[in-house]
Amino acid sequence: MTTSGPAVEFRIRSVAASALLPAxxxxxxxxxxxxxIPAIASNLGATLxxxxxxxxxxxxxELIGDIPSGWVVSRIGxxxxxxxxxxxxxxxxxxxxVAPNALVFGVGIFLLGLSAAIFALARHAFMTTYVPVQFRARALSTxxxxxxxxxxxxxxxGAGLIALTGTSMSVFWVMGLCAxxxxxxxxxxDDPTEKLAAGKLAAGKLARADAGEPSHPAPTAGESELAEEAQGLFATIWSFRAVLTRLGLGVAIVSALRASRTVVLPLWAVSLGLPESNTALIIGLGAALDFALFYSSGQIMDRFGRLWSALPSMIGMGVCLVILSFTHDFAQAVGWFIVLTVLLGVSxxxxxxxxxxxxxxxAxxxxxxxxxxxxxxTSDLGSAAAPVLISAIVVVAGLPVAVFAIGAIxxxxxGVMLRYVPRYVPRSPAHKSLGFKPGA
Structure with a gap:
């Protein structure tokens, strides 16, 4: 990925070691x-x-981490x-x-989500800082x-480690070693943004000296974006309440469906009595197809419009979850679980x-x-709400009813996407990427 223009040259491999590999x-x-996680929690005495x-x-x-992460990254880089x-x-x-019970284990998992929020925003800001604007979309897609x-x-x-060691706790060694x-x-x-910032600082000082202005270091693109994002989250939500309560609701449901997969599928495996290593393999198979389609999704959105990516996905996941909710007591329940996990990955x-x-x-x-x-x-709010809703329904009516309810959602x-995507993101290229004013 290069350009030979007079002022800009960028290669994706220049951020491979500093951003892509850590990610x-x-x-x-x-x-x-x-x-x-659900299997380990059950082993520690937790109910379903x-x-x-x-x-x-x-x-x-991750939801709670979204609030301070912009402030943190803008302060320390x-x-x-x-x-x-x-x-x-x-x-x-x-x-x-070392968790002796499910409560302490839950705190550990919460900290993992908190770290993920900070890490995600930091790597996003890193790419914003270093990647030229004309290459940013491709870099972020990568x-x-x-x-x-x-x-x-x-x-x-994880499945290989469990099979090798005989303990499900060994999956945490993967995270530890990766960290x-x-x-x-x-x-x-070397941090490429340091060289970029140094060059901008030197050029800025020279320009201000020529103009007789005081010397102040100019913020990088990522620092400027983070400084803006860290200020007034809830004020911004209020300013854009119209689009966030309409199309934002649809996006929150997309995130809730995605989050429900990470809760429902492991819980379903626990309820079926599947070994942890088998659970990891089955879920990994669905993730493989999910990964294989990430580029095709972009092609669908660019060629046919955003709706033709969102609508089939939500209907597909809804159908799979509703069907799954009826299969728990089938003689071939495990087979149904495997097939529907794969189809959820495709959807x-x-x-x-x-x-x-x-x-x-x-924007x-x-x-x-x-x-x-x-x-x-707004998106992360949907992700965080899904497991809470699933757990509440499981307590009252059982796991199959909870899965059915998520599918119905x-x-x-x-329906929300069908109503509001054409309104806010028209299919015509002439109307794309215009952004919306507060309250629109």
Whole structure:
């Protein structure tokens, strides 16, 4: 990925070691752990409902982490934030490994979600800082692909470790080793943003000296974006309440459906009595198809429009979850579980990147960061709500009813998307990427 223009040249490999590889390692660690969380919680004495809630602590941690992460990254910088986030994930691993009960284990999983929120924003800001605007979409798409690749690799590594060691707790070693590797990598590899900032600083000083102005270091693009995003999250939500309560609701349901997969599938496996290693393999198979479709999803959105990515995905996931809810007591329940897990992966893969793409379409071009922060918070709110809702329904009516309810919500979300995507993101290229004014 290069350009030979007079002022700009960029190669994607220039951020491979400093952004893409750390992102891949973090995703591998998460991918190894998340499919096994309900099984470990059950082994520590948690009921099925509590195990589901603990599995959702990663999403709750990410939601809460969204609030201070912009402030943190804007204060200490992108690379340091990724290092500290990796360090926090090591703390979560240690706490989870020594947890004497489900409560302490849940705290460890919450810290993992918190570290993921900081790490995600830091790597996003890193790419914003370093990647030229004309290459940013492709670079961020590649970043999203590395995340899905990690979720594909992680479950298989976890399954192999469980088979090798005989203990499900061994999956945390994957996260621990990946976090250590991230820290070492970021400490050893040169930070390209430092050279970029130094060049901008020198040029800025020279220009201000020529103009007779005082010398002040200019913020990088990522620092400026983070500084904006860290201010007034709830004020921004209020300003854009119209689009966030309409199309934002649809995006929140998309995120809720995706989050429900990480809770429902491991819980279903526990209820069927599947060994942890088999659970990881089955979920990894679904993640493999999810990963394989991430580029095709972008092609669908660019060629046919955003709706033709979102609508089939939500209907597909809704159908799969509703069917799954009726199969628990079937003689071939495990076979149904495998098939529907794979189809859920395909359905989710069709909408890969839809949340980031809609956010970019809707964000005001003059100052996108505050809106993107509010949009991501709305999305993460759906992710965090899903495990809480699932656990509550499991307590009252059982797991199959909870799965059916989430599937039905998927159909409602498809209706929301059908109503509001054409309104806010028109199909015509002439109307794309215009952004929306507050209150629109």
């Amino acid at each position: 891949l390692l973090f995703a591998i660690g998460e991918g190894a752990i998340i499919p096994i 409902a509590v195990a589901g809630f603990i599995a959702g602590m990663t999403m709750i941690g 992108e690379r340091r934030s990724m290092i500290w986030a990796a360090g926090l994930s090591i703390v979560s691993v240690i706490l989870s490994l 970043l999203g692909g590395t995340f899905r690749a990690g979720w594909f690799i992680g479950p298989f590594l 250590v590797a991230i820290i070492v990598l970021l400490l050893v590899v 989710n893969g069709v909408s890969s990147g839809i949340v980031m793409t809609l956010g970019a379409d809707l 005001p071009k003059s100052s996108p960061a505050p809106f993107l922060g509010a949009f991501r918070f 998927g159909f409602a979300g498809a």
